[in-house]
Amino acid sequence: MTTAPSVPAPDAAVARRPGSVRLLWLLVVVAALVALMAASVVVGSRDVGWSDVVAALGGSSDTIGQAAATKRIPRTLLAVVVGAALGLSGAVMQGVTRNPLADPGVLGINMGASLAVVVGIAWFGLFSATAIVWTAIVGAAGAAVFVYAVGSLGRGGATPLKLALAGTATSAALVSFITAIALPRGDIAESVQSWEIGGVGGATFDAIGTVLPFLLVGFAVSLLSARSLNSLALGDELAAGLGERVVLARGTAALGSVLLCGAATAVAGPIGFVGLVVPHLCRLLVGVDHRWLLPFSAIAGGCLLTASDIVGRIVARPSELDVGIVTALIGAPFFISIVRRQKVREL
Amino acid sequence: MTATHSLAAEALTLGYGDRTVIDELDLVVPPGRITAIVGANACGKSTLLRSMSRLLAPRGGQVLLDGKAVHRLPAKELARTLGLLPQSPIAPEGITVADLVGRGRHPHQGVFTRWRREDDEAVAAALEATQTTTLADRPVDELSGGQRQRVWIAMALAQQTDLLLLDEPTTFLDVAHQVEVLDLLTDLNRARGTTVVMVLHDLNMAARYADHLVALAAGRVHAAGTPEDVLTEDHVRAVFGLDSRVIVDPTSERPLMLPIGRHHMAAAAPRDVVRQVG
Amino acid sequence: MTAVAAPRPATVDAVARGRTRRAARRRLVVAVLAVLVVAAFAASLMIGQTFYPPGDVLRVVLGQDVPGASFTVGRLRLPRAVLAVVAGLSFGLAGVTFQTMLRNPLASPDVIGITSGASAAAAFAIVFLGWSGTAVSVTAIVAALGVAVLMYTLAFTDGVAGTRLILIGIGIAAMSKSITSYVLSKAGAWDFAEALRWLTGSLNGTTWGATVPALLALVVLGPLLLVLTRDLSGLQLGDDTASALGIRVERTRITAIVGAVGLLAFATAACGPIAFVSFLAGPIAARIVGPNGSLLVPAALVGALLVLVADLVGQFALGTRFPVGVVTGVLGAPYLIYLIVRTNRAGGSL
Numbered sequence: 001m002t003t004a005p006s007v008p009a010p011d012a013a014v015a016r017r018p019g020s021v022r023l024l025w026l027l028v029v030v031a032a033l034v035a036l037m038a039a040s041v042v043v044g045s046r047d048v049g050w051s052d053v054v055a056a057l058g059g060s061s062d063t064i065g066q067a068a069a070t071k072r073i074p075r076t077l078l079a080v081v082v083g084a085a086l087g088l089s090g091a092v093m094q095g096v097t098r099n100p101l102a103d104p105g106v107l108g109i110n111m112g113a114s115l116a117v118v119v120g121i122a123w124f125g126l127f128s129a130t131a132i133v134w135t136a137i138v139g140a141a142g143a144a145v146f147v148y149a150v151g152s153l154g155r156g157g158a159t160p161l162k163l164a165l166a167g168t169a170t171s172a173a174l175v176s177f178i179t180a181i182a183l184p185r186g187d188i189a190e191s192v193q194s195w196e197i198g199g200v201g202g203a204t205f206d207a208i209g210t211v212l213p214f215l216l217v218g219f220a221v222s223l224l225s226a227r228s229l230n231s232l233a234l235g236d237e238l239a240a241g242l243g244e245r246v247v248l249a250r251g252t253a254a255l256g257s258v259l260l261c262g263a264a265t266a267v268a269g270p271i272g273f274v275g276l277v278v279p280h281l282c283r284l285l286v287g288v289d290h291r292w293l294l295p296f297s298a299i300a301g302g303c304l305l306t307a308s309d310i311v312g313r314i315v316a317r318p319s320e321l322d323v324g325i326v327t328a329l330i331g332a333p334f335f336i337s338i339v340r341r342q343k344v345r346e347l
Numbered sequence: 348m349t350a351t352h353s354l355a356a357e358a359l360t361l362g363y364g365d366r367t368v369i370d371e372l373d374l375v376v377p378p379g380r381i382t383a384i385v386g387a388n389a390c391g392k393s394t395l396l397r398s399m400s401r402l403l404a405p406r407g408g409q410v411l412l413d414g415k416a417v418h419r420l421p422a423k424e425l426a427r428t429l430g431l432l433p434q435s436p437i438a439p440e441g442i443t444v445a446d447l448v449g450r451g452r453h454p455h456q457g458v459f460t461r462w463r464r465e466d467d468e469a470v471a472a473a474l475e476a477t478q479t480t481t482l483a484d485r486p487v488d489e490l491s492g493g494q495r496q497r498v499w500i501a502m503a504l505a506q507q508t509d510l511l512l513l514d515e516p517t518t519f520l521d522v523a524h525q526v527e528v529l530d531l532l533t534d535l536n537r538a539r540g541t542t543v544v545m546v547l548h549d550l551n552m553a554a555r556y557a558d559h560l561v562a563l564a565a566g567r568v569h570a571a572g573t574p575e576d577v578l579t580e581d582h583v584r585a586v587f588g589l590d591s592r593v594i595v596d597p598t599s600e601r602p603l604m605l606p607i608g609r610h611h612m613a614a615a616a617p618r619d620v621v622r623q624v625g
Numbered sequence: 626m627t628a629v630a631a632p633r634p635a636t637v638d639a640v641a642r643g644r645t646r647r648a649a650r651r652r653l654v655v656a657v658l659a660v661l662v663v664a665a666f667a668a669s670l671m672i673g674q675t676f677y678p679p680g681d682v683l684r685v686v687l688g689q690d691v692p693g694a695s696f697t698v699g700r701l702r703l704p705r706a707v708l709a710v711v712a713g714l715s716f717g718l719a720g721v722t723f724q725t726m727l728r729n730p731l732a733s734p735d736v737i738g739i740t741s742g743a744s745a746a747a748a749f750a751i752v753f754l755g756w757s758g759t760a761v762s763v764t765a766i767v768a769a770l771g772v773a774v775l776m777y778t779l780a781f782t783d784g785v786a787g788t789r790l791i792l793i794g795i796g797i798a799a800m801s802k803s804i805t806s807y808v809l810s811k812a813g814a815w816d817f818a819e820a821l822r823w824l825t826g827s828l829n830g831t832t833w834g835a836t837v838p839a840l841l842a843l844v845v846l847g848p849l850l851l852v853l854t855r856d857l858s859g860l861q862l863g864d865d866t867a868s869a870l871g872i873r874v875e876r877t878r879i880t881a882i883v884g885a886v887g888l889l890a891f892a893t894a895a896c897g898p899i900a901f902v903s904f905l906a907g908p909i910a911a912r913i914v915g916p917n918g919s920l921l922v923p924a925a926l927v928g929a930l931l932v933l934v935a936d937l938v939g940q941f942a943l944g945t946r947f948p949v950g951v952v953t954g955v956l957g958a959p960y961l962i963y964l965i966v967r968t969n970r971a972g973g974s975l
Contacts, residue, residue, distance in 0.1 A: 101792070105799075150965050161788050165731045168795050169961050172736070176900055176954025179825055184945035197806045272799060321807060328803035335796040336779055339789055402868050426871025433865035437728060441916030445643050453859050454871035458852050467641045471632035480636055484643055486916070506870065 022292055025285045029299045033080065036306040040076040041069055044313045048072075078203035079309045079323065080302040082264045083274055085215050087301015089260035090275020091282070091294050092222045095229035096253045097148065100280070100338055101160045104140075104261035105272025105331075107167035110198070111174040112143020113265035118178050122185055129210040133266040137214065140262030143170060144254065160342065198271035198324030200309055207267050214263035219298070221256030226290040229253055233288065271324045273331020274301055274308075280338060304330075352428055352509050352542065353378055354399065358408035361391065361398050368394045370566035371408060376510075376559075381536050381543040383557035385550055387587050390563045392546040393434065393514050399544070400431035400512050412510075426454035430508035432499055434515050438487040444498050445483040448473050451505030473504035476538075477531060493524030500531065511535070513545040517552065525549070529556045554578045554601045562586050578602040651918045658913075658926035662710065665933035669706040670698055672941060705831040708895055709932045709949070711839045712828075713902060714847070715892040717928020719885035720903025721910065721920050722850055725857045726881050729791060730911075730964060733904035734889050737794025740898035741801035742772035743890045747897075748808045748823040762838045766890035772797055773886045777879075826899030826950030828936050835895040842891035847925075849884045853877060854919045899935075900950045901957030902928050908964055 042048050052065035061067045086104060093102040104110050116139025120126035126135060151166035152158035182188060228249035231239040236246050261275065282296040305323060308330065312321035354376040361369035368391040376382050384392050397403040399410050401417045409416040417425055430451075438447060451473065452466045474480045477497040482490065487498060496516060503511055516532070517525040533556060535541045547553040553560060553574075560577035562570045564586045570577045579602075583591045589606055596603035670682045677685075677694045684691050685698045720733045734740050746768030750756040756764065776797055780790040805823055822829070856877040859867040864874050889903065906928035910920045913927075932949060935956065939947040 106795075150962065153966060161792060164792055164795055165736070166965050168736055168798070169731060169965055172900070172954075173958030173961055176825065176951065176958050180947065180951050180955045183947060183951060197803075197810070319811075322810065325803040325807045328799050332796045332800035332803075335799070336793050339792040339796065340779060342789075397865070400869055402865055422868075422873050423871035426869060429869075431865065431869035433863060433869070435863070436866045437861065437863040439728075439861040439916060441911075443643075443647075443916070445640055446647070446916075446918075447862075449644065450859065450862060451870065453855060456855065458855065462644065464637075464641075467637050467644070468632055471636040471640045474640070475632050475636055480639075483639065503869075 022286050026296070026299075029285075029296065029303065033299055033303050033306070036303055036310070037076050037080060040079065040306050040310050041072045043310055044068060044072060074205050074208060075200055075203040075309070076306060077205075078200045078208055078268065079306045081208060081212070081215060082200060082268045082271065083305025084298040084302040085218065085260040085264040086271060086274040087278035087282075087304065088219065088222050088294055088298040089257045089264070090301075091279035091290070091297035092225065092229065092253050092257040092260075093275065094279050095232060095290055096250055096257065097158055097163065098233065098235075099158060099160050099163055100342065101164050101276065101335070103273060103276035104257075104265075105270065105274075105328075106164055106276060106335070107144065107147045108169075108171035108174060109140050109143045109147070109167075109258070109261055110265045110270030110272065111171040111178075112146075113137070113140040113262050114270050115139055115174045115178050116142070117266065118181055121188055122181050129207065133211050133214055133263055136266030137259060137262030140265060141255075141258045143174070144258050146170065160339075197322045198265070198269035198327075199322035200268050200305070201320060201322070203267075211263045211267045214259055214266075218256050218259030218263060221252060222260060223294050223298075225249065225253035225256060226294050229290040229294075233290075269324060271305070271327055273327045273335065274304055276338075277331050277334045278304055280334070351378060352413055353411070354429070354510055354542070354544070355411045356395070356399065356408065357411060359395070359398065359405055359410060360407035361394050361403060362406050363394075367406070368566055369398070372563075372567055374561060374568055374571070376542060376544055378542050379536075379540045380558040381533065381545075381556060382559040382561060383545055383547045383553035384561045384563060385547055385553050385586075386563035386569075390586075391566055392563055395563070396431075396512055396514050396544065396546050397433075400429060401425055402431070402433075423454045426506065426508070428508055429510040429512065430503040430506040431512045432503045432514065432516060434518065436499055438495075441486050441488065443483070444479060444485055444487055444490070444501075445470065445474070447487055447498060448479075448501045448505050451502040454506060469505045469507055473501040476504055476535065477501040492520055493527055496520060496524070496528055497531065500528070504535070509540075510542045510544070513543070515546050515548060518548065525552060532556070550578060550583070550604050551596075554603070555596065555599050574601050578604055647915070647918060651914050651923070654914050655922055655926065658923060658930065662926055662929045662933065665930055665937070666706050666710055669709065669933055669937055670702050672937065673697065673702060704833045704836045705828050705936070706933070708831045708836040708839060709828055709936050710929045711836065711843050712892040712896050712899060713906075713929030713932035714925045715839065715843050715888040715928070716899060716903040716932070717906030717910075718847060718850055718921060718925040719888040719892075720905075720928070721907035721924035722853075722857065722881050722885040723903075724907045725920065726860055726878055727790060728861055728863075730908050730968060731904075732791045732794075733907070734885065735898060735901060735904050736798065737791055738776070738796075738798030738801055739769050739772050739794070739886055740889055740893050740903065741798045741805065743769035743893040744823050744898045745801040745804040745808065747894050748805050752808050752811060758834050759838060762891055762894035765894035766887060769886045769890035769893070770883070772801070773882050777882065822897040822948065822950075824897070824950075825948065825954055826893075826897035827948030828896050828932075829946075829948060831896065839891045839895040842887055846884045846887045850881065850888075851921060853881055853884070854921055857881060857921075858919055897950060899932060900954035901961065902931050902953055905931060905953070905957050905960060908960075 041053050046064065046068050048065040048069045052063060053069045056066045056069035056073065061070045090103045093104065093107070094100060113136040116135045117132055120132065120135040126132055147163070147166050147170050148158060151163035228244055231242050231244040232246065232249060240246050264271070278301045279293065279297045282293055282300050286292040286296050305327070308326040309323045312323050312326045315321060356372055356374040359369055359372045360367060372395065384395065386392050394403060398405055399417070404418055409418065411417070412420065412425070412429060448470050449466070452469060455466065474483055477500055479494070479497050479501050482494060482498065487495060490498065500516070516528055520528065529552060532543050532545070536543050557574060560572065560574050561568055562577050562582055569586050570582050578593055580591055580593050583589055583593070583604055591607055592605045593602050594605065667679065667682065671677050671679065675693070675697060677698055681691050681694045682698055685694050686703065723732055723734050724730050743765040747761050747765040750761045750764040776790060776793050779793050809823065856872045859870050859872040860874065860877060868874050906924040907920055910923035910927045914920060914923050931953060935952040936949040939949050939952040
C-alpha cells in the first residue's frame with residue numbers, strides 16, 4: 001500500500017487531543033512505570049521488605065532478602081530498558097511500514113537477531129558481549145530488510161497480510177536453522193535455548209551497560225524521526241509533495257527501529273508482541289501524532305514488560321515464567337483483536 | 348423455445364450487520380428478457396443480486412424461483428437453473444481456460460460421477476458461444492481483461508442455466524470490450540432465450556442493452572419498466588441527485604442520458620436547469 | 626434446459642482430448658510418486674546400522690521369523706517407517722486441503738497454528754498430566770479442533786474471510802508456541818532432543834502404540850477429504866462462484882476443516898508437528914502436476930515421500946542424528962521463502 005495511510009484512522013476527536021490531556025496521561029504512565037519498578041523489586045518468589053531493598057540499593061547483600069533485591073534491581077532496569085526499546089521500535093516500525101501489524105516479533109526481526117547470535121556463538125566462538133550486540137543488530141537488520149522486501153513485492157505493496165505471513169514464515173525458517181545449528185552442539189544447546197524464548201531473568205549491570213550505548217543511539221534516532229513519520233503517514237507521494245525526502249526518512253527511522261530491537265534481542269532474547277500492543281494502546285491515549293506517540297510508546301513499553309515480568313514471577317511461583325512467554329500470551333489475543341477490527345480489504 | 352422460469356423478490360429485506368440495505372423490495376424479473384439493475388453507489392444493487400442467487404440470506408421476505416423460495420432449494424438444483432457471475436471471481440493460479448469452463452459442470456456432477464460426453468459438449472458449446480475455442484488450452488492468467496470476462500461467462504454458460512445473473516460484468520473493461528460482452532449476452536438471450544439479470548454501472552449501456560430497467564434508490568425499487576419509462580430526467584434526479592438531459596440515441600433509438608454539471612454550459616442549455624443547480 | 630446450438634464435433638473432440646491429456650499427466654505423476662514412496666519405505670526398512678537385504682525385510686513384514694532382523698526391522702524400523710508414511714500422508718493431505726480451501730499456499734496448518742495447538746496440548750498432557758498413548762492423541766485432537774473452532778469463530782463476520790482467518794491463525798500459533806515452550810521449560814529433566822519432538826517433530830523411538838491411532842485416523846478421515854475433492858476445487862473460484870455452482874460453501878469448509886484437523890492432530894500426537902511438511906506438500910505437488918485437477922492425492926504422496934526421505938537423511942546422511950522435523954525445517958525454509966517471493970511477485974493468491 002503506497003497511497004492511503006493504513007495505520008488505524010482514529011476519530012477526529014482523538015487526533016485532536018488537547019495538550020493538557022496528553023500531559024495528564026504522560027504523568028499517569030510515568031507514575032505507573034515508577035510503581036511497577038518498585039513492585040518488580042519487591043515481588044517475586046520471595047517477597048522482600050522495603051528495608052532490604054534500601055539496603056540492597058546501598059550495595060549490601062547480607063540477608064537473603066537483600067540478595068534477592070540485589071538481583072532484582074538490574075533485572076527491573078533491564079525490563080524497563082528492553083520494554084521501552086521494543087515499544088518504541090514497534091511504534092516506529094508501524095509508522096515506517098504504515099502497517100498496524102508491524103512488530104519486531106511478528107515480522108521475524110527478533111529471530112533474525114537470534115539466528116545471527118547463535119551462528120556467532122556456534123561457528124565463530126563469539127564471546128564478548130559487545131560482539132554479540134553487533135551481531136544481533138546485523139541479524140535484525142538483515143531480517144528486517146528481507147521480510148519487508150519479500151512482503152512488499154507484488155500488487156498492493158506491503159499489506160498487513162503479506163507482511164505478517166512473510167514474517168511468520170521467515171521466523172519459522174530461522175527457528176529451524178537455529179535448531180539445526182544448536183542440536184549437534186550439546187555444549188551450547190542450553191544457552192541457545194535462551195535465544196528462542198526471551199527473558200530478563202539473567203540481567204546484570206554489565207549486560208545493561210553493554211547494550212546501553214546502542215539503545216541510546218536507537219532512542220535518539222527513532223525519536224528524531226517523529227516528524228518525518230507524521231509526513232510518511234500520509235503516503236509516500238504526499239510526503240514527497242510536502243518536501244520530505246522519503247527514502248532517507250524511511251531509512252533513518254527503520255535504522256533506529258532496527259538498532260533498538262536488535263540490541264534488545266541481544267540482551268534479552270526474542271520478546272514478541274510488546275512492539276505490537278504498546279503503540280496501539282498509546283494511539284488510543286494520545287492520538288496519531290508521532291511526536292507524542294513515540295515517547296509514550298517507549299514509556300508504556302517499559303511498563304508492559306516490567307508488568308509481564310512480575311506476572312511471570314507470580315503465576316509460576318516458586319519458579320518463573322520467561323517474560324517472552326508472558327508477552328506472547330498477552331499479545332497474541334491483542335493481535336487477533338486488531339485483525340478482527342480491520343476491514344477485510346485492508347488486510 | 349423460451350425460458351419459463353420465473354424469478355421474483357417479495358418484500359425482500361437485506362442487510363449486513365445492523366445496516367439494512369434493501370428494505371421490503373418487490374421485484375419481478377421478466378422471463379426470457381434482459382433486465383438491468385441500476386442505481387447510485389452503495390444502493391444495494393449487488394446485494395440484491397447476491398440475494399437473488401442465494402448468496403445472501405434475506406432478513407425478511409423471500410426470493411422466489413418458480414414460486415419456491417431459493418434459500419430453501421437444494422444448492423445443486425438451484426445451480427442447474429440459475430447461474431451467477433460474481434463481480435470478482437477468482438481464477439486459481441495457472442488454470443487453463445478449458446478446465447475453468449469445465450468447473451461450470453459442477454452442479455451436473457455427483458461425487459463419484461465420471462466426466463461424460465455431455466460435459467465435454469457443454470464445455471465446447473460454451474467455448475464456441477463466447478468465441479474462446481482458440482483459447483481453450485491457454486492459462487487464464489495470461490488473458491486480457493476482455494478475454495477473461497468472456498471465459499468467465501463461458502463457465503457460467505457451461506452450467507447450462509436458463510437464468511443468468513451477472514454482477515457488473517463490464518467493470519474494468521474499456522468501452523470496446525464492454526460492448527463486446529454486452530453484445531455476447533444479447534446473443535445468448537436471443538439465441539437461447541436465457542433470462543439475463545445484470546447489475547450495470549453505466550446508465551446508457553443499461554438503457555441500450557436491457558429490455559427491462561430497474562432503478563434502485565434507498566433500498567427500494569424507484570422505477571421499473573422499459574428503458575424509455577425508467578431513464579427519464581426526473582428519475583435520474585431522484586435516484587442519483589443529478590440534473591441531466593435525456594435524448595434519443597440516434598443509433599439505437601433508446602434513451603441516452605447526458606449529465607449536467609455546473610460548468611461547460613452551452614448558451615443553448617435550458618436556463619432553468621442552470622439556475623436550479625447554481 | 627433451453628435449446629442450445631449444438632457445438633461442432635471438432636470442438637467437442639478438442640475439449641475431450643485436452644482433458645484426457647491433463648488427466649493422463651496427473652495419473653502418471655501419481656503413479657511415479659506412489660512408486661517412489663514404496664521405494665523410500667523399503668529403503669527405510671533396509672537401511673540402518675545393520676543392512677538387511679530386501680528378502681529378509683520382506684519375510685519379516687510377512688510375519689516370518691528372521692534372526693536379528695525380526696527385532697530390528699519388525700520392532701524398530703517398521704513402526705517408524707509406517708508412521709513416517711502415515712504422518713506424511715496426513716500432513717500432506719491436510720495441508721493441501723487448507724491451502725485449497727483458503728486459496729493461499731501460505732495458509733497451511735503449520736503456519737496458522739493448528740499443528741502448534743495440537744503440539745502444545747500433547748506436550749502439556751505428557752509433561753503436566755503424565756499421560757501417554759491414546760489419551761495424548763485425544764488431547765491433541767481436542768486442542769486442534771478447539772483451535773480451529775476458535776479461529777473460525779473469531780474470523781466469522783458475515784461469512785469467513787480467508788485473509789482474516791490466516792492472520793488470526795498466526796496469532797494463535799504464536800500463543801501455542803509460547804505455551805509449548807513454557808511446558809517444555811517445566812519438564813523435569815530438560816531434554817533438548819525430546820523437547821524437539823514437540824517443537825519440530827521427530828520419529829525417534831516410534832512404537833506401534835503411537836502409530837496405530839494415526840493410521841486409523843488416516844483410514845477414516847482420508848476418504849472423507851477425498852470425497853470433498855470436487856467441492857474444494859469449486860471453492861478455489863471464490864466463495865460466490867462456488868456457491869453459484871451449487872456448493873454449500875460453509876458446510877464444505879467445516880467438513881474439510883474437521884477432516885484435516887483430525888488428520889493433523891492424530892499425526893501430531895504421534896510424532897509432533899513435523900515442520901513444513903503440510904506446508905510444502907501442496908506447492909510441490911502443484912509444481913509437478915500442473916495447475917489442473919485436484920492436488921489432494923499427489924500432495925499426500927509428496928508428504929509421505931518428504932517425511933520418509935527426510936528421516937533417512939536425518940538418521941544417516943549427516944554426522945549427527947537429526948530428528949526428521951529439523952531436516953524438513955531446514956530443507957523447507959528456503960523453499961518457503963522462495964514461495965513467498967514468487968506468490969507475492971505474481972500478485973496472485975496473496
